[in-house]
Amino acid sequence: MARILSVIAGAVVALTAGPPAQAASGPDDEVRYDGAMVTPDLVADRTSHARHGAVLTSGGGRVLSLPDETGGLFLRFPAGSCPAAPCPQAIVQPLVPGALTPRDGTGRFGFGADLRLTAEPSPAAGMNVWQFGLAGVGHSQWKLQVDHGRPSCRWSDGDRVVLLSAHEYRLTVGRWYRVRCARLSSVLFQIRVLDPATGAAVVPPAHAVAVMGPILPAGLATIGGKRVHPGQADAQTDQFRGDLDEVYFTRS
Template identity: 70%
Template sequence: MRRIASVSAAAALTLVVGPAAARPDDEVRYGGTLTDAGLVADGGRHGRHGTVLTSGGGRVVAVPAGRGEGGGAFLRFPAGRCSAAPCPQAVVRPAESGALVPGDGDARFSFGADVRLTAEPPTDAGMNVWQFGPAGPGHAQWKLQVDGGRPSCRWSDGAGAVLLTAGTYRMPVGRWHRVRCARLSRALFQIRVLDPATGEPITPPAHAAAPLGSIRPAGTALIGGKRVHSGQHDGQTDQFHGDLDEVFFTRR
């Protein structure tokens, strides 16, 4: 968890969508530290620590924040791009994925992360930050990705889907971004991209209206990619390359 400097009252209102501090209704919140057992520590009240899965020499490292970042730590995933297997791969699998199923009907929920790219992103492969459920017809899913450095959120009930992007904005290497995805009602969805240090918007919030039904993903929630597999490359695993902090899922 990186400590964020105090902000103005106006900026504090901006942070309501997903404040950095753990909330009572957080199902998980990973703030960048590891337990003695090597699990990614859940800073929320449930203690759903995450297991690190790796292949090809990849790993997830807890890195102390540097000067100007306010202390704490963040998670560093494999750097650089890889187009020929074996590739360095690493993902985090939260405990109790069932707790991250939003629920029935018009259940409101939000998810997101603080994201920083450490190298120019690949243009021929996706970069998944936080997802539950695969893409494709018949599959329910919620997902945050930064494919090509462009933040986007996706929700699907298995029959229909919503994909929201932050316009044409492309994340520059080396800058932290706080990306927030939210289902505000049965038919209203939102993406926000904020500056974590001030709470001010980096891009205008974007909204979409669509009457999706219950979003009930199956399988396992994952952070940092959609799988690890020694025989596959980035284009098949959507490996995230960079730093993550304050990865959360909250049901409202």
């Protein structure tokens, strides 16, 4: 089993005010999905790189681009919950693995999204927002999840793991949140939960300090779930059920 360096903020390391996270916009942006779609099967990357994300579905699931009250757009994933297959499933898969990796595996990088739950989450299933790499010994990974409505960030070099919770804060259904995960230095990790309308912190930022090797995930990243599989329910796919906007990865 991979060695857990920080399971919940405060369990292994103390929480501190810490430095601010790196900006989520600017010249180092690698991907950013803000709700627009090129086609019904392709989510638009708004950066100059145009690294669009392919939509994969099963069981009647869809990803929809819908307008918000300000005239912007957001992405809607299948609503409700599904304890038994077949389930409506949908994910977005950026086809750019190299662009979503810290340059040497040890540098600063951040990822996150604006998100809104549209129903009470299932108590038996996880919900992935961003995932690149698998969990388990020998697998590098970075990940943002809102399992059971509680946001957390995970980083692993394949041996050691940092799993950082936002003080076990539970998201309110129907409210937008901005969740930010960042590796601020080779040893400092952070999660922030903000109000996207004001930029104010919903809860104080949480930090973990851990020595970790290169984080170099393999394969392709996914947004909105772990996989789509017609024979599996939410407990196997970690399907996100709700709305996403401003989904990004950046490195520096």
